[in-house]
Amino acid sequence: xxxxxxxxxxxxxSLAKKALLNVLFTQNVVADKFNEILKPHDLSSEQxxxxxxxxxxxxxxxxxxxxxxxxxxxxxxxxxxxxKLLLKELVTREVCSENRRKMEITITEKGQKLLEVLDPIxxxxxxxxxxxxxxxxxxxxxxxxxxxRTI
Amino acid sequence: xxxxxxxxxxxxxSLAKKALLNVLFTQNVVADKFNEILKPHDLSSEQxxxxxxxxxxxxxxxxxxxxxxxxxxxxxxxxxxxxKLLLKELVTREVCSENRRKMEITITEKGQKLLEVLDPIxxxxxxxxxxxxxxxxxxxxxxxxxxxRTI
DNA sequence: TTACTACATTTGTACATACAAATTTTGTAA
DNA sequence: TTACAAAATTTGTATGTACAAATGTAGTAA
Numbered sequence: 001x002x003x004x005x006x007x008x009x010x011x012x013x014s015l016a017k018k019a020l021l022n023v024l025f026t027q028n029v030v031a032d033k034f035n036e037i038l039k040p041h042d043l044s045s046e047q048x049x050x051x052x053x054x055x056x057x058x059x060x061x062x063x064x065x066x067x068x069x070x071x072x073x074x075x076x077x078x079x080x081x082x083x084k085l086l087l088k089e090l091v092t093r094e095v096c097s098e099n100r101r102k103m104e105i106t107i108t109e110k111g112q113k114l115l116e117v118l119d120p121i122x123x124x125x126x127x128x129x130x131x132x133x134x135x136x137x138x139x140x141x142x143x144x145x146x147x148x149r150t151i
Numbered sequence: 152x153x154x155x156x157x158x159x160x161x162x163x164x165s166l167a168k169k170a171l172l173n174v175l176f177t178q179n180v181v182a183d184k185f186n187e188i189l190k191p192h193d194l195s196s197e198q199x200x201x202x203x204x205x206x207x208x209x210x211x212x213x214x215x216x217x218x219x220x221x222x223x224x225x226x227x228x229x230x231x232x233x234x235k236l237l238l239k240e241l242v243t244r245e246v247c248s249e250n251r252r253k254m255e256i257t258i259t260e261k262g263q264k265l266l267e268v269l270d271p272i273x274x275x276x277x278x279x280x281x282x283x284x285x286x287x288x289x290x291x292x293x294x295x296x297x298x299x300r301t302i
Numbered sequence: 303t304t305a306c307t308a309c310a311t312t313t314g315t316a317c318a319t320a321c322a323a324a325t326t327t328t329g330t331a332a
Numbered sequence: 333t334t335a336c337a338a339a340a341t342t343t344g345t346a347t348g349t350a351c352a353a354a355t356g357t358a359g360t361a362a
Contacts, residue, residue: 002297008221009207015289016274016281020181022296024223027178029300030171035320044348056160064311070159072175077349079312084347101310101357123165130167132298138166141295145173146153147283148292149180186350195318215341227319230342235317252327252340 019148030129037121041114042088046071048118050081051090054107055115061104063096090114170299181280188276192265197227198236199269205242205258206266212255214247241265 003021004013013021034045043051053070054062068078082105085091090111096102107115130138154172155164164172185196194202204221205213219229233256236242241262247253258266281289 001301003293007223011207014274014277014281015286015293016277018293019281019284019289019296020277021223022293023174023178023181026296026300027174028224029302030174033302046348056162065309072158072172072179077312077351080348099310099358103311123167126165126167126171128302129299130165130170132301133170133295135166137295137298138170140291141299142154142166142169142173144284144288144292144295145170145177147288148280149177150152150283151180151184151279197318216339224319228321228342231318250328250340254341 023145023148033128034125037125038118041118043114044084046081047085047090050078050085051107051111051115054091054105055112057106059106061094061096061106063102063104065102067105085111174296174299184279185276188272189269192269193239194265194269195235197222197224197232198241201229201232201236202241202258202262202266205256206263208257210257212245212247212257214253214255216253218256236262 003018003025006025007021031045038045038048049071050067053067064078064082067082071078082091082093082103086093088110090108092106092108094104094106096104133141154169154176157176158172182196189196189199200222201218204218215229215233218233222229233242233244233254237244239261241259243257243259245255245257247255284292
């Protein structure tokens with residue numbers, strides 16, 4: 001469905017405006033579907049994101065700065081995100097012994113297990129969108145998205 | 152900056168995963184910049200969106216259903232959004248005389264004036280992203296975004 | 303040591319979002 | 333007319349987000 005139909009506009013839009021709206025709307029579709037997938041597992045997408053960052057540490061603990069830096073939405077509140085994960089026992093939090101300002105966050109066995117369950121579901125989610133494009137188109141798509149956001 | 156650098160991953164990602172992350176991240180950049188633009192005018196992007204929908208009605212009032220339907224993020228709470236606009240006297244709200252379940256929302260003169268101030272700023276915002284792409288690339292970009300989100 | 307600055311994180315507060323339940327009004331079938 | 337289901341919107345509640353201010357820690361210069 002074209003973006004013009006979606007927002008039910010009557011007037012003609014510039015290519016620039018269409019592109020911008022298309023980016024916003026497409027992200028919305030993707031994010032909505034992802035939240036739907038995570039919902040039965042009682043996880044928000046940002047919580048999932050943090051868990052995956054922690055797994056990427058391969059055993060090494062991460063501190064709050066590091067987590068914040070690697071998140072897609074940089075502005076969300078990492079403390080309260082980690083609080084929620086702690087409540088579900090998906091991560092541990094300890095004061096760093098070398099620098100007591102820092103916190104050491106580690107994914108637990110339970111967190112690892114949850115990610116393992118989600119792995120195939122996430123791949124399926126990724127594929128469900130990518131399958132509409134050929135590899136060549138995906139390459140172009142990635143390049144264009146990168147160009148578009150670079151100011 | 153490539154998406155791999157942004158999320159600082161070590162492992163190789165599929166094209167599908169890259170595309171999905173690129174969409175999320177690009178939207179984030181666009182939305183952040185837009186919020187920045189609107190902030191001095193004390194308007195959230197969804198509030199702006201509603202105002203623009205109302206202007207598109209060209210005098211005819213819109214009801215809540217209609218507004219909800221045309222918003223990018225379908226799930227936000229239209230009642231409370233309109234409440235905020237009412238407080239700022241950018242819209243009016245009246246019970247529809249023909250169907251008293253419905254509300255008639257109209258943009259005020261003040262709301263129109265605000266949009267007129269924002270119009271050139273919004274166009275500049277759109278252009279600041281689109282200028283990195285040629286018209287041909289923008290056409291392709293729009294097509295690929297549309298294909299990508301269609302499940 | 304004391305004072306000062308920077309760093310890392312947390313907390314407060316206002317606002318936004320998600321979603322279910324409640325409210326009010328309308329149309330319609332018995 | 334009464335009862336009932338559907339439609340349109342609002343409200344309640346939990347959670348998430350934005351951002352400034354506060355807290356606690358470290359390093360350093362006088």
